[in-house]
Amino acid sequence: MSDYLITTDNMTDLPDSYFQEHGLGVMSLTYMIDGKTYSKKNELPYKEFYAKMRAGSMPTTSQVNPDEAKEELKAFLERTNRLIHIAFSSGLSGSYNSARIAAEELMEENPDVKITVIDSLCASLGEGLLVHKAVMLKEQGMEYDELVSWIENNKLHMVHNFTVDDLFHLYRGGRVSKAAAILGTMVNLKPVLHVDDEGHLVPVSKVRGRKKSIAALVESMEKQIGSYRDKNDIVFISHGDCLEDAEYLRDMIREKLGIQEFLINPVGPTIGAHSGPGTLALFYMGDVR
Numbered sequence: 001m002s003d004y005l006i007t008t009d010n011m012t013d014l015p016d017s018y019f020q021e022h023g024l025g026v027m028s029l030t031y032m033i034d035g036k037t038y039s040k041k042n043e044l045p046y047k048e049f050y051a052k053m054r055a056g057s058m059p060t061t062s063q064v065n066p067d068e069a070k071e072e073l074k075a076f077l078e079r080t081n082r083l084i085h086i087a088f089s090s091g092l093s094g095s096y097n098s099a100r101i102a103a104e105e106l107m108e109e110n111p112d113v114k115i116t117v118i119d120s121l122c123a124s125l126g127e128g129l130l131v132h133k134a135v136m137l138k139e140q141g142m143e144y145d146e147l148v149s150w151i152e153n154n155k156l157h158m159v160h161n162f163t164v165d166d167l168f169h170l171y172r173g174g175r176v177s178k179a180a181a182i183l184g185t186m187v188n189l190k191p192v193l194h195v196d197d198e199g200h201l202v203p204v205s206k207v208r209g210r211k212k213s214i215a216a217l218v219e220s221m222e223k224q225i226g227s228y229r230d231k232n233d234i235v236f237i238s239h240g241d242c243l244e245d246a247e248y249l250r251d252m253i254r255e256k257l258g259i260q261e262f263l264i265n266p267v268g269p270t271i272g273a274h275s276g277p278g279t280l281a282l283f284y285m286g287d288v289r
Contacts, residue, residue, distance in 0.1 A: 003080065003082065003144070004080055004082035004083065004084060004138075004144045005023070005024075005025055005076055005079055005080045005082070005083050005084070006022075006024055006025070006083075006084050006085075006086065006131065006134055006135060006138060007024060007025030007026070007027065007073075007076050007083055007084070007085045007086070008024060008025070008026060008027070008085065008086045008087070008127070008131050009026065009027040009028065009029060009064070009087060009088050009095060009127075010026055010027070010028045010029060010040055010268060010270060011029060011088040011093070011095075011123060011124065011127055011268070011270055011271060012124070012125065012127045012128035012131050013124045013125045013127075013128055013238050013265055013266070013267055013268045013271065014125070014128040014131065014132070014265065015263075015265050018132075022135050022139070024131070024135070025072075025075075025076040025079070025083070025085075026040065027064055027069065027072045027073075027085075027095075027099070028040040028041075028064075028072075029061060029062065029063060029064055029088070029093070029095060029270045030061070030062045030270075031059050031060065031061045031062070031269050031270050031273050032059060032060050032061075032062070033049065033052055033053075033057050033058075033059035033060075033269070033273075034052060034057050038269065044269060046241060046266040046267075046268070046269065046272070047241060049269045049272065050240060050241035050272065050277045053272070053273075053276060053277055054277050059269065059272075059273035060273065061270050061273050061274070063093045063094045063095040063098065064095045064098050064099065065098055066098045066101040066102050066105075067102075068098070069095070069098040069099045069101070069102035069103075070102035070105060070106060072102075073085070073099070073102050073103060073106055073115065074106065077106070077113060081110075081112050081113050081114065082113075082114045082115075082144055083103075083114070083115045083116070084115075084116050084118065084134070084144065084147060084148060084151070085099055085103065085115060085116065085117045085118065086118050086120050086127065086130060086131050086134065086151065087099050087100075087117055087118060087119055087120055088120065088122075088123060088127060089119065089120055089121045089122055089123050089127070089195065089199030089200075090119045090121070090199055091121065091195075091196075091198050091199030091200040091201075092123055092199060092200070092201065096117065096119045096120075099117045100117045103115035103116075103117045114144075116144075116148050118148070118151050118152065118155070119199070120151075120155055120158075120199075121155055121156065121195070121197065121198065121199035122155060122158050122160065122195065122199070123160065123195055123199075123201075123271060124160070124238050124267055124268075124271050124281055124283070125236035125237070125238040125263070125265065125281065125283045126158045126159075126160040126195060126236075126281075126283040127158075128236060128263075128265075128283070129158050129236045129283045129284070129285075130151065130154075130155055130158050132234075132236075132263075133154070133285075134147060134150070134151055137150060154285075156197055156289060157228065157285045157286060157287070157289075158283065158284075158285060158289075159194070159221070159224050159225075159282075159283065159284055159285065159286040159288075159289050160194050160195035160281065160282075160283055160289070161192065161193070161194045161204075161217050161220050161221070161224075161281070161282050162192070162193055162194070162217070162238075162275070162279060162280060162281030162282065163190050163191065163192050163193070163213040163214065163216070163217060163279075163280050163281075164190070164191060164193075164240075164275055164276060164278060164279050164280075165190070165210065165240075165242070165276070165277065165278025165279070165280075166276045166277065166278055188208055188209055189206045189207070189208055190206065190207055190208070190209065190210060190212070190213035191203050191205070191206050191213075192204055192205045192206070192207065192213060192216045192217065192220070194220075194289060195289065196289060197289055204220075210245070213280075214245060214248060214249050214252070214280065215252070217249060217280070217282045218249070218252045218253060218256055218282075221253065221257065221282060221284060221286070222256065222257065224286040224287065224288055224289070225257070225284060225285075225286045225287070226286055226287030226288070227287055228284070228285040228286050228287065229257070231285060232259055232284050232285055233261060234259075234261040234262065234263060235250075235253060235259050235261070235262050235263075235282070235283065235284045236262070236263045236264075236265075236282075236283040236284070237249055237250060237262060237263070237264045237265075237280070237281065237282055237283070238264075238265055238266065238267045238279070238280075238281045238283070239264070239265075239266060239267060239279065239280050239281070240266070240267045240272050240275060240276060240277045240278050240279035240280070241266065241277050241278075242277070242278050242279075242280060243264070245278075245280050246264045246280060247264070249280060249282060250262050250264065253282075267279050267281065
């Protein structure tokens, strides 16, 4: 049995190979599209998922309930009796609270079990970046309690900025009004949004045209990275089936900030259901969100 295990959920949007390589436990939120439910056990290829959305299918998502979370955590406890679970933002889902309730029940049932459930206040590869930093520190030998403190002290330095190509998916999720979605589409407005310190999705600006919205992500990074400019050894980019735009964003950052290491991965269906095709998101460490 290992000393302790880092666990998380599939909202991190990390590649499956990453979980396997680092031996992470992964809790799965489910989604439904065209009358069928999907999870980590029967994944729908992301290109097929986004093709369905572009054709008009409207997916829905489900959070993990406490009973499901308890079963998942019990399975992780077969590997070790100490877990650090990094959960999807409580500002966007009830899954953190489900994991917290489940952990309390398991610790009451077995005093030898220790589970710390952390509200990441992060989403997509922003949560993934927090998990990655935690994994690197664990693999370098950081002790359990020290790592818990590091995660809590640094999670609000995980900056999330993103733009979307289609305002109507944000309208469906209650992020913009129907009138704003219609008007914005007519004049080709592209919103830039971020995840705030409470873990909520918040619009911060609007620009006209896709290229300008991508440039706005880089401009925000130049302002927000602050004292972390030389500390970002890797930057994460997620995309809603728009790899060319993700690579264009990567190249802009390389040119302007000199950062060379990137992880680019699709936005998974459980988040993509709300943000839609054409989502482009940028994640890095900075002074402020």
